Amino acid sequence: MAKASLMDFDKALELFEPVLGFEVHVELNTKTKMFCGCANEFGQGANTNTCPTCLGLPGGLPQMNEKAIESSIRLGLALGCDIAEYSRFARKNYFYPDTAKNFQTSQYDEPIAFDGELTIELASGRQVTVQIERAHMEDDAGKLTHKGGATGRIQGADYSLVDYNRGGVPLVEIVTRMIEGGESDSPEIAKTYVAAVREIVKALGVSNARMEEGNVRCDANVSLRPRGSNILGTRTETKNVNSLRSVERAVRYEIQRQAALLSAGGTITQETRHWHEDTGTTSAGRPKSDADDYRYFPEPDLVPMAPSREWVEELRATLPEPPAARRKRLQSDWGFANLEFQDVVNSDLLDVVEATVAAGASAQSARKWWTGEIARLANVAGVPADTLVQPVQVAGLIELVEAGTLTDRLARQVLEGVIAGEGTPAEVVENRGLAVVSDDGPLIAAIDDALASQPDVLAKIKDGKVQAAGAVIGAVMKAMRGQADAARVRELVLERAGQAG
Amino acid sequence: MPEITAEQVAHLAHLARIDLSQDEITSLTAELGQIVEAVAKVQEVATPDVAATSHPIPLSNVFRPDTVVESLTVEQALSGAPDRDGDKFKVPAILDEE
Amino acid sequence: MTDLIRLSANDLSGLLADRSISSVEATTAHLDHIDAVDGDVHAFLHVARDAALQTAADIDARRASGEPLGPLAGVPIAIKDVLATKDMPSTSGSKILEGWIPPYDATVVARLRAADLVPLGKTNMDEFAMGSSTEHSAYGPTRNPWDLERIPGGSGGGSAAAVSAFEAPLALGSDTGGSIRQPAAVTGSVGVKPTYGGVSRYGAIALASSLDQVGPVSRSVLDAAMLHDVIGGHDPLDSTSLTDAWPSMTQAARAGFEDGALKGVRVGVVKELNGSGFQPGVKQRFDETLALLEGAGAEIIEVSAPNFEYAVAAYYLILPAEASSNLARFDSVRFGIRVNPEDGPLTSERVMAATREAGFGPEVKRRIILGTYALSAGYYDAYYGSAQKVRTLIQRDFDAAFAQADVLVSPAAPTTAFKFGEKLDDPMAMYLNDITTIPANLAGVPGLGLPMGLAPEDGLPVGLQVMAPARADARLYTFGAAVEQLLESTWGHTMLSQAPVLAPNEMFASEEGVV
Numbered sequence A: 001m002a003k004a005s006l007m008d009f010d011k012a013l014e015l016f017e018p019v020l021g022f023e024v025h026v027e028l029n030t031k032t033k034m035f036c037g038c039a040n041e042f043g044q045g046a047n048t049n050t051c052p053t054c055l056g057l058p059g060g061l062p063q064m065n066e067k068a069i070e071s072s073i074r075l076g077l078a079l080g081c082d083i084a085e086y087s088r089f090a091r092k093n094y095f096y097p098d099t100a101k102n103f104q105t106s107q108y109d110e111p112i113a114f115d116g117e118l119t120i121e122l123a124s125g126r127q128v129t130v131q132i133e134r135a136h137m138e139d140d141a142g143k144l145t146h147k148g149g150a151t152g153r154i155q156g157a158d159y160s161l162v163d164y165n166r167g168g169v170p171l172v173e174i175v176t177r178m179i180e181g182g183e184s185d186s187p188e189i190a191k192t193y194v195a196a197v198r199e200i201v202k203a204l205g206v207s208n209a210r211m212e213e214g215n216v217r218c219d220a221n222v223s224l225r226p227r228g229s230n231i232l233g234t235r236t237e238t239k240n241v242n243s244l245r246s247v248e249r250a251v252r253y254e255i256q257r258q259a260a261l262l263s264a265g266g267t268i269t270q271e272t273r274h275w276h277e278d279t280g281t282t283s284a285g286r287p288k289s290d291a292d293d294y295r296y297f298p299e300p301d302l303v304p305m306a307p308s309r310e311w312v313e314e315l316r317a318t319l320p321e322p323p324a325a326r327r328k329r330l331q332s333d334w335g336f337a338n339l340e341f342q343d344v345v346n347s348d349l350l351d352v353v354e355a356t357v358a359a360g361a362s363a364q365s366a367r368k369w370w371t372g373e374i375a376r377l378a379n380v381a382g383v384p385a386d387t388l389v390q391p392v393q394v395a396g397l398i399e400l401v402e403a404g405t406l407t408d409r410l411a412r413q414v415l416e417g418v419i420a421g422e423g424t425p426a427e428v429v430e431n432r433g434l435a436v437v438s439d440d441g442p443l444i445a446a447i448d449d450a451l452a453s454q455p456d457v458l459a460k461i462k463d464g465k466v467q468a469a470g471a472v473i474g475a476v477m478k479a480m481r482g483q484a485d486a487a488r489v490r491e492l493v494l495e496r497a498g499q500a501g
Numbered sequence B: 001m002p003e004i005t006a007e008q009v010a011h012l013a014h015l016a017r018i019d020l021s022q023d024e025i026t027s028l029t030a031e032l033g034q035i036v037e038a039v040a041k042v043q044e045v046a047t048p049d050v051a052a053t054s055h056p057i058p059l060s061n062v063f064r065p066d067t068v069v070e071s072l073t074v075e076q077a078l079s080g081a082p083d084r085d086g087d088k089f090k091v092p093a094i095l096d097e098e
Numbered sequence C: 001m002t003d004l005i006r007l008s009a010n011d012l013s014g015l016l017a018d019r020s021i022s023s024v025e026a027t028t029a030h031l032d033h034i035d036a037v038d039g040d041v042h043a044f045l046h047v048a049r050d051a052a053l054q055t056a057a058d059i060d061a062r063r064a065s066g067e068p069l070g071p072l073a074g075v076p077i078a079i080k081d082v083l084a085t086k087d088m089p090s091t092s093g094s095k096i097l098e099g100w101i102p103p104y105d106a107t108v109v110a111r112l113r114a115a116d117l118v119p120l121g122k123t124n125m126d127e128f129a130m131g132s133s134t135e136h137s138a139y140g141p142t143r144n145p146w147d148l149e150r151i152p153g154g155s156g157g158g159s160a161a162a163v164s165a166f167e168a169p170l171a172l173g174s175d176t177g178g179s180i181r182q183p184a185a186v187t188g189s190v191g192v193k194p195t196y197g198g199v200s201r202y203g204a205i206a207l208a209s210s211l212d213q214v215g216p217v218s219r220s221v222l223d224a225a226m227l228h229d230v231i232g233g234h235d236p237l238d239s240t241s242l243t244d245a246w247p248s249m250t251q252a253a254r255a256g257f258e259d260g261a262l263k264g265v266r267v268g269v270v271k272e273l274n275g276s277g278f279q280p281g282v283k284q285r286f287d288e289t290l291a292l293l294e295g296a297g298a299e300i301i302e303v304s305a306p307n308f309e310y311a312v313a314a315y316y317l318i319l320p321a322e323a324s325s326n327l328a329r330f331d332s333v334r335f336g337i338r339v340n341p342e343d344g345p346l347t348s349e350r351v352m353a354a355t356r357e358a359g360f361g362p363e364v365k366r367r368i369i370l371g372t373y374a375l376s377a378g379y380y381d382a383y384y385g386s387a388q389k390v391r392t393l394i395q396r397d398f399d400a401a402f403a404q405a406d407v408l409v410s411p412a413a414p415t416t417a418f419k420f421g422e423k424l425d426d427p428m429a430m431y432l433n434d435i436t437t438i439p440a441n442l443a444g445v446p447g448l449g450l451p452m453g454l455a456p457e458d459g460l461p462v463g464l465q466v467m468a469p470a471r472a473d474a475r476l477y478t479f480g481a482a483v484e485q486l487l488e489s490t491w492g493h494t495m496l497s498q499a500p501v502l503a504p505n506e507m508f509a510s511e512e513g514v515v
């Protein structure tokens, strides 16, 4: 594959106006699949979650999952969509080995939700309103693994293996209208839009929203319109871009590639393109052609949905605060500086910090622990921070620190104990005997010993050089093997040295 | 009424993934022409004011609770497979891409 | 013991219940008769002798222990091969599914087992139920027990022949455009297509989803009703299954035996299903039956259904369209045969195409191509969309007719059984054969076929079709049982008692000689 030539991004923007469009597929986190009672679980043994329906065996029939419909309606409402009074599934007919029935059960001209919008805010503060054309339901395909050949990719493989566990998992596909006027912000718009959708589905609780597991997948359409022209360019569709950073890069890459090609007198082929994470490039996939004839028709094995207006309003009442509004509110409630707040948001720790504050911790302490020690441990363990420890435990830990029962150093040990499953922070303190010594007796004995062995220091303190106390404090902490509250030791040192107060 | 051509039948056969022989294409082209001519009769009465009926008995909102039901065992799932590799179905190389 | 095979399911059920006979005896009698005659008739694609005898013995043991059993417990039954059965191959008459044993039972099969019927085996059919003659089976045709040179109807020729050849008292069929009622007509047996949604389609290998309906095949209306009670009712696995609380069809059939059951019943004769194109003997028996009905107090009314004229056209668009999509899953990946292309590279796409070329017969290919055409871009509105509008018009015709009449009647088929090969080369002629039965499928209303005599010109069975409004299946059974009783009392015998006695198959006879 010849390497495509790219035009400088700014130059491309001088010559062309990028026009974007996105199709974001969201995998719902229902307990069961869209049309059968098989479990919707990631990472199970191959073909363990299958039945005659999702395997497309002769005689299998679909049954609609009510929860999936509820989730789709809630998602539609959160995107500001109208909910259809009458909506149907259709069959999209095409042959492919990962599609058990050789048709996808999808919504065609009668989607459950349509005509919405989502306003996103870029880093510059620029607000962009993305028009949502529709959000429709469909079922996912199974998973193919390509074997043999050099690359493990489809090209050059000798054969492929199919696992239908994912086949039939409910998806909502959110389709935008054309996004114009993005200009040089276009790559950032792409990333921010997908991030916003991801945030919404997470806030709704309708998807696990893990992009790395394919819960949220983006197809990015890019076309270029020559400046001064009102004719749309031919678009390409870059499929299955599965991280926010990649979405941004893929859009930037396509703008640069298409600009170079057009400027050199070439034409853009309407085609799907594949994103390659390793090289940061896209490559040509299948061209769109007249042969794409999906022969849609209403799925005769299912009956129409006519969600009652009462039901829709009930579901509307369950919608959480929109994520953008929530972020504004939390930042102001917590009094965080922009950078502090961004740190929490970017680390995906907003929920746990909020829960920790709700459990009684101060916002700053919650932020400090989650973005600091817990994030560090999570990084070491290679797991998301929010899976390591419960907010309520973190709040308990912070409470012990603030009550003077634990020093920060001890608290880190307690945290390790909590993560190791040794119990609540209080139980870990108890079992490991980690509490700060609060009885002054042993402390005073240790201080007196330390002062006695460092008479020069004692003299300095008595002279008013209170910073000299540090050496004594260090010795005392060492003697106490850390199980003392440094602040209290300092108080006592000054007191014993005659500098009370 | 559009005439049915052999090219059209070949295209339909491709869409339907059936590797028709030349003889079959020839005979189907003729038969399809006759059948299409006969069934096109529906257009005589299918005026715009008539609603379409997709299901003989109208029903709506037939839903299933989101409750897990026992799946097939892996052995059952793969019991009819023409070819397999471990617990997965095995298919020849896929050249065309969706 | 040969008499056992001539008993109705209801009579067998009585003898089984009072333990005059055992299920093993009843089952053995039928299996032996299958061995004797099925070499000629070829109603069965698979006979499950050992499993049937084991099931029968278990039922006998449970009955002996005093366990209360259902009314049809211990009665043998044949199952159309369109239904998934986890202990028997299920091929739908197609080579592409040769030897496929599903990992699950169709709901109706599970219900048969739960009601302790004894599955004898799987019956032959036109491939994927596409046909009216069973000549399109990949496994060879079934022969009409009345004349082995003639078709047994289709697609359920196997089930109809099995009951009319006394190989089974009961069978299951499926009816997409007449596949239960038309075979009943040409074999002198009884068959019912229930209201769409009345019987579960889960596990029935789909032909056309919006038309298919599973139903009973038998030698009497009462037997059909008893079987209907076993298989009918809501199934959450079929989203088009009706949640109605259905009345007992058995009781409804018994009500037909009461005096005066036909008195005042408004019987609508559909003008459009009683005109030209009907064989004289069919027309004659139909007119005689109307006269008998009138004599029994029924009121005969002529009704018109002007849009029935468009039914065959609409049907041969809707069916192929849905079938082309339903049959897409036969792709050599998860089940069924796999055939490699003769030359060229082995790719998934080419193997699928080669498998479907080799695995599907000509009629299946014809309909898949037709359906693919009808759904393709630019043609949808003209064909599939228009056909669905015709469906609306046909429903309106039924509504108007049922405003005047309690039931509608017509001949169940325009002719008696034709000879093998007669219509094989003319698909449209074959399709027009379904004119009487198709409207009920398009509208979803129930229909019953029962014998109304032999055509004088060929001595072959002629069938009456009765239709009732959607959900009024019970009315069909009451009326059907009353007509059956009226006809049989007029004749002085049952229809099938007139069927020629089939000679035991030669191979079987020679085997007997050895033993």
Ligand SMILES: [Mg+2]
Binding pocket: A106, A138, A173
């Ligand atoms: Mg889609």
Ligand SMILES: [Zn+2]
Binding pocket: A033, A036, A037, A038, A049, A050, A051, A052, A053, A054, A055, A168
């Ligand atoms: Zn399943």
